[in-house]
Amino acid sequence: MTQAPLALTMGEPAGIGGEIAAGAWRALHATGPAFFLIDDAERLRGVPIRRIAAPEEAAAAFATALPVLHRPLPRPPVPGQPDPANAPAVIGAIEAAVAFAKAGRAAGIVTNPIQKAALYAAGFAHPGHTEFLAEIAGTGTPPVMLLACPELRVVPVTIHEPLKQAIARLTPDLIIETARLTAAGLRQDFGIASPRLAIAGLNPHAGEDGTLGTEDRDIVAPAVAALRAMGIDARGPVPPDTLFTAKARPGYDVALGLYHDQALIPIKTLDMAGGVNVTLGLSVVRTSPDHGTALDIAGRGLADPGSLIAALRLAAGIATHRSRHPVAGAPQGAEA
Numbered sequence: 001m002t003q004a005p006l007a008l009t010m011g012e013p014a015g016i017g018g019e020i021a022a023g024a025w026r027a028l029h030a031t032g033p034a035f036f037l038i039d040d041a042e043r044l045r046g047v048p049i050r051r052i053a054a055p056e057e058a059a060a061a062f063a064t065a066l067p068v069l070h071r072p073l074p075r076p077p078v079p080g081q082p083d084p085a086n087a088p089a090v091i092g093a094i095e096a097a098v099a100f101a102k103a104g105r106a107a108g109i110v111t112n113p114i115q116k117a118a119l120y121a122a123g124f125a126h127p128g129h130t131e132f133l134a135e136i137a138g139t140g141t142p143p144v145m146l147l148a149c150p151e152l153r154v155v156p157v158t159i160h161e162p163l164k165q166a167i168a169r170l171t172p173d174l175i176i177e178t179a180r181l182t183a184a185g186l187r188q189d190f191g192i193a194s195p196r197l198a199i200a201g202l203n204p205h206a207g208e209d210g211t212l213g214t215e216d217r218d219i220v221a222p223a224v225a226a227l228r229a230m231g232i233d234a235r236g237p238v239p240p241d242t243l244f245t246a247k248a249r250p251g252y253d254v255a256l257g258l259y260h261d262q263a264l265i266p267i268k269t270l271d272m273a274g275g276v277n278v279t280l281g282l283s284v285v286r287t288s289p290d291h292g293t294a295l296d297i298a299g300r301g302l303a304d305p306g307s308l309i310a311a312l313r314l315a316a317g318i319a320t321h322r323s324r325h326p327v328a329g330a331p332q333g334a335e336a
């Protein structure tokens with residue numbers, strides 16, 4: 001069976017989404033995976049564009065032009081200057097992509113970065129895609145954000161929240177639930193039969209036996225013990241300053257950081273152009289580049305499409321894996 005095309009959303013129109021979509025098409029048009037962009041066709045430059053009326057037209061067009069499902073923007077975007085008037089179109093593109101994936105008309109969705117503050121200003125009530133997608137394409141479990149590059153996978157246990165609040169919210173149950181969902185996602189989407197999880201400590205030296213903070217002893221260690229009792233190969237709390245060294249990385253399949261930056265700084269430092277953000281536990285396949293809207297370089301031809309290309313390839317790979325290894329009751333990848 002041929003895989004359905006991937007649906008790529010416009011993201012923030014004042015950011016680099018249009019440029020990297022064009023760059024990704026240039027890199028992939030001869031080899032695939034095929035995708036179509038949900039965006040205002042009038043604003044796109046630098047590559048041949050083919051307006052399509054339905055996802056089913058994308059595959060035939062893809063070799064010679066970037067297929068675009070036209071969604072007009074209310075205001076012409078100005079690079080570097082997000083306009084909340086365009087927010088409904090940005091959100092609408094995400095909703096449309098999800099609808100296509102749920103209907104099996106797209107193999108998965110790949111999201112260009114959104115300018116979160118611009119969407120909040122227009123009334124968007126979700127911290128980011130991850131939480132929004134959990135609402136419109138969830139499976140009843142909390143969403144898990146996983147970032148992957150060839151050398152490292154990371155999961156932040158708490159995602160988009162102030163650091164003080166994230167630490168206050170840490171409990172053994174939260175760590176256990178995130179770790180279980182991560183292990184299930186690695187089995188289902190990455191084909192890792194017995195994932196090895198390393199869970200970071202919170203404090204310097206993972207608390208130094210409770211003398212440098214008690215959370216590692218009282219919250220992380222009991223969570224790790226419970227996970228091991230469930231048969232999950234988890235260890236920790238691992239002192240966070242050495243968890244990501246070249247020597248340590250081959251010892252686990254995924255590292256769980258307890259807050260956003262603990263998990264994301266290492267992967268973005270290691271491989272900003274090759275990192276991909278994946279949401280685990282949705283009813284549809286979803287990936288995105290690891291970076292943001294890059295307003296500082298938008299419209300200047302400087303944006304590197306590498307992470308988007310990796311996101312498109314990984315989404316296609318996960319969709320294929322899901323269709324070849326269906327799990328009863330679990331979300332599937334779409335084939336046409």
Ligand SMILES: NC(=O)C1=CN([C@@H]2O[C@H](COP(=O)(O)OP(=O)(O)OC[C@H]3O[C@@H](n4cnc5c(N)ncnc54)[C@H](O)[C@@H]3O)[C@@H](O)[C@H]2O)C=CC1
Nearest residue numbers: 112113114115116117288290291292293294296297303304
């Ligand atoms: N998945 C998503 O929708 C994401 C959205 N964001 C949003 O993006 C906005 C800006 O976030 P920042 O923290 O400034 O991060 P950013 O990733 O947009 O930019 C950080 C730095 O990296 C550079 N950069 C990013 N992507 C690049 C690329 N493809 N090629 C060359 N250089 C690149 C930028 O020019 C900038 O100097 C925020 O509103 C944030 O919430 C951030 C991450 C993911």
Ligand SMILES: NCC(=O)COP(=O)(O)O
Nearest residue numbers: 128129130131264277288
């Ligand atoms: N820092 C990662 C990030 O912001 C990704 O957010 P999301 O929009 O994919 O939820």
